Amino acid sequence: MNCNADDRLYTPKLARIIQASQLTESERLFRLRFPDGEGLGHKPGQFLELSVLGVGEAPITIASPPDEDGCFEVCVRKVGNVTSALHRLSEGDLVGIRGPLGRGFPLEELKDHDLLFVAGGIGIIPLRPVIKSVLARKSEFGRVILFYGMKHPDEWLFRDEFAQWEARGADVRVTVDRPVAGWDGHVGVVTTLLAEFQMCGEMIASLIVGPPVMYKFVLLGLSAKGLRDHKTFLSLERHMKCGLGKCGHCQINGVLVCRQGPTFSYAELKDLREALLG
Amino acid sequence: MPYKLLKRNQYLNWVGKLLDKIRVAAPVPKENRFGYAEISSPEELGYQNRYIPTLIPPKKYVFPRTELLVNYNLGDQPQAEPQKVETEPLALLGVKPCDINGLRQLDMVFLEEPIDPHYARRRAGLTIVGMDCWEPCDEYCFCESVGGLSVSSGYDLLFTEHEDDYIISVGSERGGELLAISDAVGDVKPELLEALREGQLRKFQRFPLRLSPDWHSLPLLLTGTYRSKLWEELGAKDLSCGACNMVCPTCSCFDVQDEVGLGAHCGKKLRRWDSCMLEDFAKVGSGENFRKLRAERVRHRILRKFKYQLQRYGESFCVGCGRCARACLVKIDPLKVLNELWERSQQDMPNPPSA
Ligand SMILES: Cc1cc2nc3c(=O)[nH]c(=O)nc-3n(C[C@H](O)[C@H](O)[C@H](O)COP(=O)(O)OP(=O)(O)OC[C@H]3O[C@@H](n4cnc5c(N)ncnc54)[C@H](O)[C@@H]3O)c2cc1C
Ligand code: SF4
Numbered sequence A: 001m002n003c004n005a006d007d008r009l010y011t012p013k014l015a016r017i018i019q020a021s022q023l024t025e026s027e028r029l030f031r032l033r034f035p036d037g038e039g040l041g042h043k044p045g046q047f048l049e050l051s052v053l054g055v056g057e058a059p060i061t062i063a064s065p066p067d068e069d070g071c072f073e074v075c076v077r078k079v080g081n082v083t084s085a086l087h088r089l090s091e092g093d094l095v096g097i098r099g100p101l102g103r104g105f106p107l108e109e110l111k112d113h114d115l116l117f118v119a120g121g122i123g124i125i126p127l128r129p130v131i132k133s134v135l136a137r138k139s140e141f142g143r144v145i146l147f148y149g150m151k152h153p154d155e156w157l158f159r160d161e162f163a164q165w166e167a168r169g170a171d172v173r174v175t176v177d178r179p180v181a182g183w184d185g186h187v188g189v190v191t192t193l194l195a196e197f198q199m200c201g202e203m204i205a206s207l208i209v210g211p212p213v214m215y216k217f218v219l220l221g222l223s224a225k226g227l228r229d230h231k232t233f234l235s236l237e238r239h240m241k242c243g244l245g246k247c248g249h250c251q252i253n254g255v256l257v258c259r260q261g262p263t264f265s266y267a268e269l270k271d272l273r274e275a276l277l278g
Numbered sequence B: 001m002p003y004k005l006l007k008r009n010q011y012l013n014w015v016g017k018l019l020d021k022i023r024v025a026a027p028v029p030k031e032n033r034f035g036y037a038e039i040s041s042p043e044e045l046g047y048q049n050r051y052i053p054t055l056i057p058p059k060k061y062v063f064p065r066t067e068l069l070v071n072y073n074l075g076d077q078p079q080a081e082p083q084k085v086e087t088e089p090l091a092l093l094g095v096k097p098c099d100i101n102g103l104r105q106l107d108m109v110f111l112e113e114p115i116d117p118h119y120a121r122r123r124a125g126l127t128i129v130g131m132d133c134w135e136p137c138d139e140y141c142f143c144e145s146v147g148g149l150s151v152s153s154g155y156d157l158l159f160t161e162h163e164d165d166y167i168i169s170v171g172s173e174r175g176g177e178l179l180a181i182s183d184a185v186g187d188v189k190p191e192l193l194e195a196l197r198e199g200q201l202r203k204f205q206r207f208p209l210r211l212s213p214d215w216h217s218l219p220l221l222l223t224g225t226y227r228s229k230l231w232e233e234l235g236a237k238d239l240s241c242g243a244c245n246m247v248c249p250t251c252s253c254f255d256v257q258d259e260v261g262l263g264a265h266c267g268k269k270l271r272r273w274d275s276c277m278l279e280d281f282a283k284v285g286s287g288e289n290f291r292k293l294r295a296e297r298v299r300h301r302i303l304r305k306f307k308y309q310l311q312r313y314g315e316s317f318c319v320g321c322g323r324c325a326r327a328c329l330v331k332i333d334p335l336k337v338l339n340e341l342w343e344r345s346q347q348d349m350p351n352p353p354s355a
């Protein structure tokens, strides 16, 4: 019987919080580092199982691009047990890390393409490392467009980075769902931004991440504009316990999201009836 | 595959010798059923070759209901270390074909990359001694119709009753060594093997419960009946208790939880059997639940066995042991579900347009 197994498969590696900042009322950004200085070696779109030891583990996207001097970031919304416990931690505290897990976005295949990013709410978190990686080597890609929608301006994540992204050549549009006092930007759900979007052809790829309800409408809008299913990418959130294709929690129809995803092209998901709500 | 012979009246004697060499677990009488437990003498066996499948399948020896995965402490020198699996080698006796196949299918899941280290270590120490079935266990088992009754691998030894003898198929070197501890074990004459084979071909007819379509075609049936009303009808009966998953030899899903030790500076991560029939199984942090309805969860369980895993690994991931239907208070029975889907699909089929 094969015993060449990695004994540490389920064992987190301890990492130290070197910086923690409150981005909004419910989201906190953590910068982490392994004490031995080893990097994560991840691709944008991959995730971690992050442990608050004594509380539990949660799947969390790696929010930073690869290679930041052995540091990496996660941005976490407080929703329950683990995420609330994490919010109570601060600089110097230790967390447990397993990963990187899953499959990232296929960036190398998207060279020379125009890239359209559509983010809803905390969907900006998995797209941030992609946007930053792309803008760092902007000459290898075509136009970079970002549509970002949120319920209320107070929820705007990474707000101070948006100006840098624009300075590096990204075309950025931000919208809030409903009129809010003091907001003079675009109003309406993120799909309303698609109306002014003019691009067509084979060399366009879109990357969409947002709440499940958003996908259906954005996908409809994009495919009506002629975007190709195999060049439309999304990231799915599912209940994940192992991240290794064993525990069964993340399964939708025949697909294990943690291993075969969490990023997928729309072409891969179209016939999976549990993939997109409704 | 080599075969050996042992007189049936020598079996307990051999088990006695086996007990001198290795820990042994076997089905032993428990209330009015049988349950796998460690034995210390051959007299405890008492299963006499026939028993209704144990309430809990033998998977508990490789995939325990609760298993410690990681220990950690957050003291002065914080660290997290994997729990070492230290099990003495164990031989399982009297394992039925359905359970041999169930264990083999768990191997497919847990020993596929990335190999599950805890499972792999337990499995490495396990010797599987099977006992072939000649008759169906009761009105619930339908092993024959899903391939669960046929075993060609996955065991170290497989005993088959033949008149006054056991004909033993030796499936591994380790099995051969464990057989060799008794000098009552001899060789099998070719005529006897021939007679055994013929008997086995005939035995399949004695298993009366039939799946209407061939199991290879189930993915197609289940694709075509994804929106069948039957799922809602089953959902209306289902209690979401998860008993079906707990007793299933091929269910492999689990939950991982943390527990804090004394002093709060140390703790552990455990995994526990989990159930896709429970409401929160697929619920996520943002509040969405991807299988909110009971109907959707019943369907998922059936499709996982007969479509998703089947397409991934090439066999029906239900071995037909009947445990889930025996355990289910509202008698949701996979065989009946599939046959009903088949019936309805035949009735719903439109007639070809007349010329
Ligand atoms: C691939 C992936 C990437 C993610 N990235 C991020 C991220 O970057 N930032 C972020 O804030 N959130 C992210 N999430 C969501 C995050 O994992 C959940 O919010 C978190 O697991 C909730 O854990 P909790 O202990 O705080 O909540 P709990 O107290 O456990 O429960 C709150 C809710 O979360 C559900 N839940 C429990 N465990 C899990 C689990 N393992 N997976 C999913 N849902 C669960 C429960 O069913 C319940 O509905 C991601 C999820 C996935 C699958
Ligand atoms: S045992 Fe029966 S009632 Fe309980 S969850 Fe399974 S199918 Fe539903």
Ligand code: SF4
Pocket (backbone or CB within 6 Å): B244, B247, B248, B249, B250, B251, B305, B317, B318, B319, B320, B321, B322, B323, B324, B325, B334
């Ligand atoms: S689904 Fe039911 S009959 Fe099939 S292997 Fe599991 S417990 Fe046995």
Ligand code: FES
Pocket (backbone or CB within 6 Å): A239, A240, A241, A242, A243, A244, A245, A246, A247, A248, A249, A250, A251, A256, A257, A258, A259
């Ligand atoms: S999270 Fe365990 S199988 Fe995907």
